[in-house]
Amino acid sequence: MSQREAQWEVVIGLETHAQLQTKSKIFSGAATAFGAEPNRQACAVDIALPGVLPVLNREAVVCAIKFGLAVGAQIAPRSMFARKNYFYPDLPKGYQISHFEIPVVQGGGLTIRVGDTEKFVHLTRAHLEEDAGKSLHEDFHGKTGIDLNRAGTPLLEIVTEPDMASSAEAVAYAKALHSLVTWIGICDGNMQEGSFRCDANVSVRRPGAPLGTRREVKNLNSFRFLQQAIDYEISWQINEIEEGRKIRQATVLFDPDTGETRAMRSKEDAHDYRYFPDPDLLPLEITPAWIAEVKSTLPELPQAMQARLQSQFGLSAYDAAMLTAQREAGDYFQQAVAIAGAESAKLVANWMQGELSARLNREERGIAASPVSAQQLAGLVRRVADGTLSSKLAKEVFDALWTGEAKDANAVIEARGLKQVSDASAIGPIIDAVLAANPKSVEEFRAGKEKAFNALVGQVMKASKGKANPQQVNDLLRQKLAG
């Protein structure tokens, strides 16, 4: 943060649209799968033929209930769908059906972590609504194409209180939310396909002053863009105010190419959406029995799992948080520990956060698509824990498993003869040979140069082709040099 920005307070609230993983649309029976030929997944209801009517998909409501339970919110026993009226070619009915006055999920929140600091971000609400179609401006030579496959796709719009004070907090929240909605299986989280997208409301103020005027950055579909857009807005707004101009409420778009935001429309030309309760739909009633039924299908939630991993396996809060950032990671960890043994939990955690995560990142894979399975990693960790493999050899085994050279660690060790040598009678002669060949290093060590010792260890390891147990090499070498 620059000196100038330190004199300002930043206030951020996020609105996130999470596309719900239902088989069919929220008010019609058409499929929701991504990537179909344009307008092949749009039925009479989606294209708003005269006379058609919406029917609520209960599966979308189940998703909303799951979310409400996961964030500790109130689930409204009775909520209403309203019509949000505006004209746009990809909005077939001329209105969007959305919860308005009474949202289905009220309150709740998420704990986020930036560095060592934890913060609770409060949610205002989460409500169900339908997505619009897409306007396609390319390939039509001055005309606009309309694809209504997406029209009617169920969305959960999740709205926070203005609780975040930096782009880092906003990104941490968005990541935590992303992890949660994928964790409970209501959203596939695919940001490129638009399944999870954020709008950021950003304002700045002098510390202690009333809230500043906010600008809303629309449709941010990556964490990086979210960060860049917010940072740009903060510095733009500060600059405007410092130069004596007023911030005007506006909706803006972020241009990833320039890293800047530009105004889409100001408050003056904002729509009057003429909300009113949709007379085609009955009020949505959610009984305690329905909530209980949904609750019984929820998996263990990330925070509960985090706490359990700490108490059950003695992991640090940091490790537990990392392992529960995604449900797949938590599952992977637990599968591996079940095989490797609870005493190796820390070792499994280290491997997952070290070699495994580095390789996955490098190849841009998710842990669910890891070439090294939890079973394979567990087998590897067992051989490390029982001293068969040094960490250097273990990495070699890991590589072999990654490339699919063998089905488990034991097979790699066998095939490559990688067993660690911990036998003094085998290591002794190697040390003797190394000492004989490096009189200069021996002399230096005796003169007090510790570095020379490390050079000798290196030589021994090299001579043993890495198989010698490093601890044993250390001990034996010291004995011999002292002798």
Next chain:
Amino acid sequence: MIESSLQQLSAALAAKKVSAVELATLFLDRIERLNPALNAFITTDRERTLAMARAADARRAKGPGEHCGPLLGVPLAHKDIFCTEGWRTTCGSKMLANFVSPYDAHVVSQLKTAGMVTLGKLNMDEFAMGSSNETSHFGPVKNPWDTNRVPGGSSGGSAAAVAARLAPIATGTDTGGSIRQPAALCGLTGLKPTYGVVSRYGMIAFASSLDQGGPMAKSAEDCALLLSAMAGFDERDSTSLQREAEDYSRDLARPLAGLRIGLPKEFFGPGMDDDVRAAVAAALDQYRQLGATTVEVSLPNSGLSVPAYYVIAPAEASSNLSRFDGVRYGHRAAEYGDLTEMYCKSRAEGFGAEVKRRILIGTYVLSHGYYDAYYLQAQKIRRLIATDFQEAFKVCDVIMGPTSPSVAFSFGAKSADPVQMYLADIYTIAVNLAGLPGMSIPCGFGTADMPVGLQLIGPWFGESTMLNVAHQYQQATDWHRRCPPIGD
């Protein structure tokens, strides 16, 4: 044959005294001959009709069984608000003048399944907005009793067609009186069911919380038969009620002794023409002779029904009609510079004046800052009106009064003054606001020998009681058998 009741037609078909093709041809020929003077039909399609008739005959040829229900082979015509697969469905508007529906409304498919033969699509006020049929893009429908007079609206084509015996029966829809008022003005029996009894799927929406389809016929008996086939739960309409299917003919024969008729004092005040008053009074006397008693009741908030209706109905309409934007189907302006201009010109050209007026009213009352003052208030009034009726039904079984304050008026008499036109529905609107079933039955003639309608209002799901009450009256009177002097 053209005077026959549905039951008679059904019996003749069953006895193979007439085939569905012969029957359809009889009516098609009559339509061809008489419709030009009445303008009741927007669309006919002889080939399609005869194909349906042939299919009905083929079904019957398979021998008796479940596939030969009472309506198999019986012709009917649909108000052009019901989507009919393969037929033009215009809703009386230029906007949909060339729209051919790719699907059938629930009501249409129910009646198709029953084997009914569609004679064509009936004229109506544009998007069902009107009480005189003068707002149709396809020109006004003439009242068969006097072609200088309106048939009522919005189901004016349905009323004129059945009154002139161009169809044995027709479907209609009623948002504020659109079945009952034209039934009254054309001397027919029409029934608007309890909201939710007939699926709205495929019925082009005017005001979703008020719209309800129903039969328009020559008698209560015919209404009962058609309603039994039209009604029923439809999962595609969330406001459709999950109730057991009913036989609405079951109570027709019940005697009326002990029937309590409520007469709302608000329906008998000033504003009703003397000829209507006299005919209604005579009908009530007839009911007393049939063993009924009358009791005065009060609907204190009924005076607010017209203003409440003209907030709620346009509000919903303004939103329902947004889909007619020229993007996917319907009228699109020939030339436009940009998107906004395309919307503006397409809608300006595609909608008539009354539709535009209601879109403007509806848009206004839903606007930010006005919603609470208009829409919310109107919804509260609506609840009060429903409560008034519930109170009244504690002391009576059915409510009666006039359907319309006057007999059919002349073309142009009210079209210059929308408020005068809106008051034509003053007795019918409260029924829609309360979601109640209502009927109109012929009860005599007034000025210039024009028919007068008696309105029956029942409690929720009181259809079969109302049909019984109407049928017993029709057993004792012959007003419903009178036929306009046209073409014969």
